Amino acid sequence: MDFPPEADLSTDELLARTLQGDEEDQGAWRAIWQLHRRGGEDVFQRAAAWLQSPSPKERGRGANVLAQLDFQHRGPELVARFTDVLLPALAKEQDAAVLEAMAAALGHLGDPRAVPALVPLKDHPDAHVRFGVVMGLSQHRDAQALQVLIQLSRDFDEVVREWATFTLGSQAREVDTPELREALVERISEDHPKIRGEALLGLALRKDARALEPLRRVLEDGVVTTLDVEAAQALEDVSLLPVLVELREACDDEDEDPEFRAVLFEAIHALESLVP
Template sequence: MKTRHHEHFEADPTPSHEVARRYREALDDDDQEASLALLHYRGGEDEFKLGSEYCRSNDAADRATGADMLAQLGWSDRTFQNESVAILTELLGDSDPYVIHCAAVGLGHRSAPSAIPSLLGLCGHSDAIVRYGVVLGLSGHEDDRAIAALIQLSKDDDHDVRNWAVFGLGSQIEADSLEIRKALREALADPDHEIRGEALVGLAKRGDPCIVPDLLNEWRDREVSILSIEAAEVTHDSRLYPRLKNFTEIFTLDDAPYFAERLAAAIDACKPVA
């Protein structure tokens, strides 16, 4: 049953094969603006067959396009779920790293538990773009095997792999364990403030008893991430209130409306009860 409805896409007469062609050409031009949204929205048999044909091409960029097409057919309705998952899982054995990446990302969109074993086999792939895809393919699964793999990948040498693995552990699952907290705590030592921020959010959501000193330690210098502010909001801990208020005095927030909004929310959440 179709639950999606979008006026703009309903009125767009562009044939799906033309949408796919433009997207495929954009891969050659490294054009980030090209989109398959209209094709995904339609998500019918024609779109599935078209994506399948691309996946069978001898050209790697065609196969990557096909994987991207099958990844989100029908949006949340996930049309042709089993058929698409089978094709995407097969593409995990492709010879081209970018095709494997696209297939893994597609399986993440499809949220396919059946693909977990195949994804696990790629955790140690030599190409970072494959490992990055694996992270996105495994994120969101409350599965011990997937979680263990994300913990491993949260220590990866590649920044993007590490970043998304920590995000996957911290915010994409509800699971809580000593192993998850240990991985998040180790990520607090990462040189990248965004990765540390993702770890702080994950620890805050789990009510970690050390989150307040962790945040105060993170705020020792003037590089304060939005993620750390969001973590503070989650805690509702009044011990953070003085430092949060201090940020309104030392930072110029006129040019950072979103930061100002999140800071105000954190201040309100941590305000001491009279």
């Protein structure tokens, strides 16, 4: 396997690189990824110490590093240890960007102790923090986590709504409650194609008939995304087959998105196999 040039850098050099540029700097994230792979006690101690730094940038990067540190061989003991240092740091943090990073890190770790720690942030005035809460709760299926995700699926911020709807609809597909279904039904009237698509797919995965007619309208007249086509396949209602075939004929063009075409052809094949 080929490794990026960062593999040859010292831990000091990698940590310094994580602080370059803005939050999305690609060089910084390559350094973070290398620290994840390198792992070990020294990297842990350095990242944990950064959580107590007076610099918000260092506190946030400390959380970024801990999020997936030693991910290749991280057992419950390491998860608990990393969570042990993140939770008290989260409790006293005030900076929105750092709160988002810490919440997302807890999401990667998946320790159930994160749920009650994140619940108070669900009403934070900064949408980035609420987005972090969605990420932080994404692995949890207990009633408290699901209730917060349902609330955030109604958030006024589109990104928060989209990711909360995705988490409820697809990621938590093994969960099926009336409250969760109702939250997805609320989102199928969205103008935002991805939010609407995530809601339709979530309902279709649960074979909820309320998805059928809204989905048909989107496939016939709307801005159709891969999510909508995946929903048609998941719902397994062969009455949608003709409109999918029409879509295939309409997009029979080399310039069409190859991913969309592949999903569309797969959905048509799947529904055709259900025809008596």
